[in-house]
Amino acid sequence: MPTITQLDTLDVRFPTSRELDGSDAMNPDPDYSAAYVVLRTDDPGGPEGHGFAFTIGRGNDVQRAAIQSLEHLVVGRSVTEIIGALGDFARTLTDDSQLRWLGPEKGVVHMAAGAVINAAWDLAAKYAGKPVWQLVSEMSPEQIVDLVDFRYLTDALTRDDALRILRDALPGRAERTERLLADGYPAYTTSAGWLGYSDEKLARLAQHAVAEGFRTIKIKVGRDVEEDVRRVKIARDAIGPDIGLAVDANQRWDVDTAVDWIHRLALAGLAWVEEPTSPDDILGHAEIRRRVAPVPISTGEHGQNRILFKQLLQAGAVDIVQIDAARVAGVNENLAILLLAAKFGVPVVPHAGGVGLCELVQHLAMIDYIAVSGTSTGRAIEYVDHLHEHFRDPVVVSGGRYRAPRAPGFSAEMLPQSLATYTYPTGAAWRTPATGESSKKEYENS
């Protein structure tokens, strides 16, 4: 019976701030980073479990230290026991009473739990010989609800509610799986719309996105209202009337400011307005949504845990729920959020980008499609064409759709050469800025 023998962590950072890719009104100079974790076992020739928390640079060492602090809950445990009861495993990682104090269930310690839980899912799926989306989509409703921690949810979603949702989706699973494998899952792209880009580049990349098959694009706003109105018009002119245009304010506004700006921007017909204010402000989002109706409001990429999402739904604060694969406590907590969204009938449109977030979150959207909501209508996974070349099993997006991954695991594993080159501060990319700069050009390929 194999045992987890090591929990190794790495501080991996990409010098993305040297270009303006990824710049928005709140995050002017991100260095996309992964606090990376590898679970190793004593199974000769057996797989490793890979996972990570995503950060944007400084503090990635703090995030790594938090992941390391979970070692005592993992190393020495039986692999069979962990992958046979991933619900129990996830709870042990969020329930350590001393570590819990540092959240509870939010921020650095919670993302650390998420990284390790996702690494355990990678390991479990590799042992099962299936991608994570398939592993979960083939489980019984009873097995799936056992993965979920319903603590603090039962006023909105009970275990029985969840079972009903999952059982209702059972009949169509086979057909939807077939369709997913044939046609993929819809994507939208943010590659065109970073704040640092010129008008010409914005228009060119927006047209390019439509030509590539994307049905929705998103641009960043929130720095200057006149400039935003102008850029929204440029984007709308570039893509024509039939393509969805979303805007992302990255938490820039207070409630009244959000209402004013959205009224001005909405002339261009918006698919949604993302993160208009603090991700913590449930009542603020509800108030904004009420006052700008029918413009759809979304948030969630910084949603700290299932309790926040529960309230966003209870308060009628959002038209769209945006999950992130690495912000909450892994697959398990995201299953809770998918079930909550299904209970309230609100579509899930996952956040991705950064480094590796597309690779992870595609699995969750596909689980939602096959086993939870049972539909992809009104849904799409964010896509940004950055840093995929560092992954062993990178996402494949073609014709504006994510193609279902086939390799066993969670698509979380980075290439050894990439881990070595971008380890901070000793890797080649950080020792010799010039080299980093030139290799950086590869990502800026749109």
Next chain:
Amino acid sequence: MPTITQLDTLDVRFPTSRELDGSDAMNPDPDYSAAYVVLRTDDPGGPEGHGFAFTIGRGNDVQRAAIQSLEHLVVGRSVTEIIGALGDFARTLTDDSQLRWLGPEKGVVHMAAGAVINAAWDLAAKYAGKPVWQLVSEMSPEQIVDLVDFRYLTDALTRDDALRILRDALPGRAERTERLLADGYPAYTTSAGWLGYSDEKLARLAQHAVAEGFRTIKIKVGRDVEEDVRRVKIARDAIGPDIGLAVDANQRWDVDTAVDWIHRLALAGLAWVEEPTSPDDILGHAEIRRRVAPVPISTGEHGQNRILFKQLLQAGAVDIVQIDAARVAGVNENLAILLLAAKFGVPVVPHAGGVGLCELVQHLAMIDYIAVSGTSTGRAIEYVDHLHEHFRDPVVVSGGRYRAPRAPGFSAEMLPQSLATYTYPTGAAWRTPATGESSKKEYENS
């Protein structure tokens, strides 16, 4: 012009789990700990600024790493510039875009900002030759609002609202200061009510608390409803009908469970029910409060930031706001919370205990009394008789009241010998458990 030359951090842990002091339904074995920070300057003979984040053991190293990650925002800066504009300084610590991603404004990175901001207040107050409570209480309303970050608050509290509140409190400041210096500020005690204590010890300590002058005591509940009902009765019998009896569930319940248990416990007449459910669950608290009315509901010691408190007040979720000195971004964010509470007319009853939390939070309650709400009615600072002997300027509680500290600073400074003995894992208390155990007896002196 002196400059900050060093930001030093220490991992200080007290082996409190060797006794059952501090045990509650959620935190069975806390080792009260401080991720401790010292700001040093090049001012010969000048003061140092001391501050800390409070944790309960594991993860204190992660918290320390987070504090260290703020070094680039502090070291090299002018002392005059920092202490002359503490509002700007606080914003630089919460606004670093890369570190902000790890919260935003919550959990480990936010507590780190709080520790450093509080250390800067300690430094500022030492330079001013005044305790922090006095330093702030002598500022003009305009100076105080400049300390506050109103971002995400303006739908509930604007700068003008805050100015009005502070100006309304101006006329009585001198009289209240005099009264505070003469009579102190009300305290309540939790020393009697830890879950690990026997019935006999509970009754004895409860009576002892009343004899010492406390007008309210609090006991822990949430492990077993029958046992809780019994313990509440024992406490009520011990203290008689005229003393307030509060219970603290430490986040144990979902909404329906909270309502059921509170209905059973409330037979004994409760001063308040604390942390009935997740500290993140604004709507859950509102629902509980509505269904158990008129039993007062409180929360806040784990309240992550001002945005959470704003919503608790907007939703009518609490009868009492419980601030913590070390959970949010320091004096500045707590001023925002005091102002919010005053705007909504809800009393602030500070959380304390742990290590050093009494020392810090007394200053905030005294600021509330003199300069913000202008009253101590319905208010009291939590008091636990633990670990004060490690501080240079420990709290003085007599006759059930906190005596106003007179020494310059924030009462945050631990004695060098204590820092050395309890540094983890190299200090004497951790190298030789037996010694730690016997020296531990000192704190268990009730």
